[in-house]
């Protein structure tokens with residue numbers, strides 16, 4: 001969903017919010033004041049000397065000054081093992097240009113602001129995770145209303161920066177409802193808070209949710225401000241959906257992954273970046289030979305007309321993958337941000353696209369409506385119809401992406417075809433097709449639809465959908481193509497002299513051979529989208545080769561990411577749902593297999609869903625703040641099918 005930018009007045013080069021008629025920071029010594037109030041107020045320097053990761057959450061990102069001050073301290077004071085997670089909510093984000101203008105005031109932060117601006121998200125609601133210094137620092141920027149964002153956050157917060165504009169100018173940032181969410185995310189006798197206000201109403205509201213509040217001297221002319229420690233929760237915790245509770249585990253030193261495609265390699269990368277040793281077990285000689293083995297895939301999110309969970313996941317995942325690609329391949333050697341044209345070749349798609357534009361849910365930096373002539377000019381070849389253009393989208397070679405992700409000093413790759421997994425003596429034992437055994441403490445199943453071969457995950461409704469892509473050599477007789485063009489199918493600009501287009505979508509097909517019948521289907525889709533290109537192909541009697549693979553899909557077209565539930569225990573614990581779907585299960589949580597996780601079911605969208613799912617899983621395994629809102633985490637939880645089927649009385 002589109003979010004409204006901050007509207008500003010400028011006093012010299014310092015921004016002032018016209019919305020709240022208030023300044024973002026003190027123009028004389030704002031950096032020092034913010035450091036005193038929030039960093040010192042929470043005793044951050046001393047806590048950075050500790051070994052454990054520090055989680056700081058803030059109400060009101062604004063210009064990011066508190067983040068920059070904290071990162072500055074982190075770099076100066078940190079113990080090498082410490083990691084910093086900074087979480088911030090912002091309802092009216094500044095534009096990149098306004099941030100650039102503000103940052104001209106603070107050259108001392110250049111090394112951080114450059115990284116922040118390079119990854120700063122487009123302005124859509126939701127969670128956006130940005131990493132700095134190879135993952136040592138993570139910023140989770142939640143764009144939206146603070147109370148809503150914090151109610152969807154899964155994290156334990158060590159220190160709170162209560163910022164935002166003053167309570168009299170922005171009362172929404174100081175409500176009891178927000179403070180209750182803050183209390184729910186705090187740990188008794190450990191979590192602290194600091195703020196610039198000393199208003200007695202705020203003090204009392206914070207005390208009411210369980211904080212012990214003390215006054216401290218203010219900065220400069222300000223007499224006093226407050227800080228506090230969370231003592232005990234006064235807010236009852238109501239777990240509405242206990243079946244989605246996530247098990248806590250101690251951070252492992254080593255994790256084993258079955259499957260070396262996009263999901264396995266991106267999970268390995270996210271864990272390896274956290275300093276965890278990873279073994280990828282792949283049954284083939286090379287990585288990425290199954291679903292992830294195509295030459296090129298389209299990198300874009302097909303946006304829904306009105307917001308849906310799937311649309312939110314795809315958009316968040318798309319932005320996340322772009323940032324990851326920029327980090328792993330800054331020169332775009334195996335991907336290209338050449339833009340994607342999504343044509344409206346059919347009347348119903350024209351209507352859908354018009355509605356999408358009229359609804360104004362997405363910023364024009366993400367998607368723009370274009371005529372056929374405009375898209376032809378952008379694509380470099382004649383397209384058949386008007387459509388949408390995604391300037392930041394493009395194509396990726398999934399094979400090269402997998403290799404780049406797995407090329408990490410903490411990742412080891414071995415070849416085994418795993419036939420059986422068992423949990424005995426507090427560890428997982430994996431048996432391969434030669435009856436050899438391997439052992440590990442933590443296991444992630446990333447072998448797409450073949451997850452159904454394991455007893456523990458055979459209940460997952462994973463379905464293989466056959467798809468064939470067609471390949472042809474680039475040739476002087478063919479029109480040039482500068483962007484990816486999608487209609488009913490898609491074609492990417494040639495990579496290393498080969499065009500890749502397709503793909504068929506065959507729900508029942510099982511055969512692995514490349515067929516002429518499927519080439520014909522791909523050619524028909526190409527003719528619908530790029531008639532001149534298609535004509536030129538036929539004229540030169542182009543030779544086609546191809547490749548067949550299977551997409552691993554689920555009934556709700558969402559991936560399956562999270563801890564593996566024990567099917568029988570879920571059935572027993574939540575049997576009552578068969579009779580009453582609204583039954584309240586007080587304190588009843590069903591079991592998960594110890595340290596067993598799944599990352600699968602990425603369907604036709606693995607390029608945008610695998611990396612964000614990997615980040616989610618790695619954060620879960622390491623007990624870190626999760627990068628997605630609870631609503632989305634629940635919607636990919638592997639236990640969801642058991643619950644749906646109990647309610648439907650299908651099991």
Ligand SMILES: Cc1cc2nc3c(=O)[nH]c(=O)nc-3n(C[C@H](O)[C@H](O)[C@H](O)COP(=O)(O)OP(=O)(O)OC[C@H]3O[C@@H](n4cnc5c(N)ncnc54)[C@H](O)[C@@H]3O)c2cc1C
Nearest residue numbers: 259261262263283290291292297298418447467605606607
């Ligand atoms: C024709 C086609 C076109 C597509 N186009 C696009 C696109 O344009 N854009 C997009 O975003 N996505 C696209 N996708 C989807 C995307 O490629 C997939 O979502 C993604 O590759 C899934 O990755 P994965 O790691 O889950 O599965 P896979 O890549 O299939 O990886 C699973 C791995 O597990 C291994 N394995 C299986 N069983 C075992 C075992 N017992 N022991 C050890 N190893 C095992 C397999 O050998 C395999 O390497 C397309 C897919 C297809 C098939």
